[in-house]
Amino acid sequence: MAAATLEQLATTEAELERIVGSIDGTIEEKTNHLRSQGIFLRYAEVFSSYLCLAETPSPNLEALKRAVFLGWYEVAEPSFCSGVADLPDNARARVVALLESLVPQLDDECRWMLPYYFYMDDFAFPNLDANPNLNAFLSSGDPDGWRSHQHNTTAMRHRGLMGDYWLSIFGSHAA
Numbered sequence: 001m002a003a004a005t006l007e008q009l010a011t012t013e014a015e016l017e018r019i020v021g022s023i024d025g026t027i028e029e030k031t032n033h034l035r036s037q038g039i040f041l042r043y044a045e046v047f048s049s050y051l052c053l054a055e056t057p058s059p060n061l062e063a064l065k066r067a068v069f070l071g072w073y074e075v076a077e078p079s080f081c082s083g084v085a086d087l088p089d090n091a092r093a094r095v096v097a098l099l100e101s102l103v104p105q106l107d108d109e110c111r112w113m114l115p116y117y118f119y120m121d122d123f124a125f126p127n128l129d130a131n132p133n134l135n136a137f138l139s140s141g142d143p144d145g146w147r148s149h150q151h152n153t154t155a156m157r158h159r160g161l162m163g164d165y166w167l168s169i170f171g172s173h174a175a
Contacts, residue, residue: 004049006062012046013160020083030080040085043070046160047087051094059102062159065110067095069162072117072124082161092126100131112149113166115141 004012016039023030034040047070053063070084071092079085099106099114106114117124118138128135151170156163 004053006053006060006066007158009046009049009053009066010158010160010163012042016042016046016083017161017164020081027078027080034080034083034085039083040079043084044087047071047084048091051091051098054098055094059098061102061105061107061110064095064098064102065113066160066162067091068099068114068117068124069160069165071095072121073161073165075124076117076121084161089126092124096125096127096131096134100134103133103137106137108149111141112145114138115143116146119143 019037019039020034023033025033047067050063050067050070053060054067071087073082074084074087077084115138118141120143122128122138125134125138128138146166146169151166153167153170156167156170
């Protein structure tokens with residue numbers, strides 16, 4: 001899956017999200033089903049594929065945003081609800097290192113997304129002491145900054161779980 005495109009990965013995420021949403025049972029039953037059906041593994045592959053795209057010679061910021069989101073979502077939401085679990089720790093560290101190198105180049109969307117993720121669950125950003133630029137950026141960011149931006153909901157569609165999550169947030173806070 002490493003050579004997949006952003007569109008292919010978003011399609012895979014939509015399929016996985018559909019499967020996760022269709023599973024009934026107790027927490028244990030859902031977790032066992034997700035593990036036995038390979039859903040956790042498939043999300044780990046999607047995460048790794050986004051990271052591979054993000055690390056191309058010219059960093060792909062969209063792929064990085066989606067990798068950051070999946071890493072955060074794994075920590076922020078229970079796996080039996082999200083389907084996201086067992087993401088590789090070494091890949092998480094690579095995401096943080098790539099963010100560290102790109103802090104000055106982060107776009108407006110990153111500037112309101114990342115502080116929100118950090119505020120909601122800072123465990124999603126390991127080794128911040130070794131990444132001073134990212135640490136300073138996240139620590140000084142406004143976790144409510146997303147509220148003051150005009151959001152293009154059409155632009156959030158077909159962006160995997162990240163897009164679906166933000167569409168739900170925008171919708172729940174509509175005027």
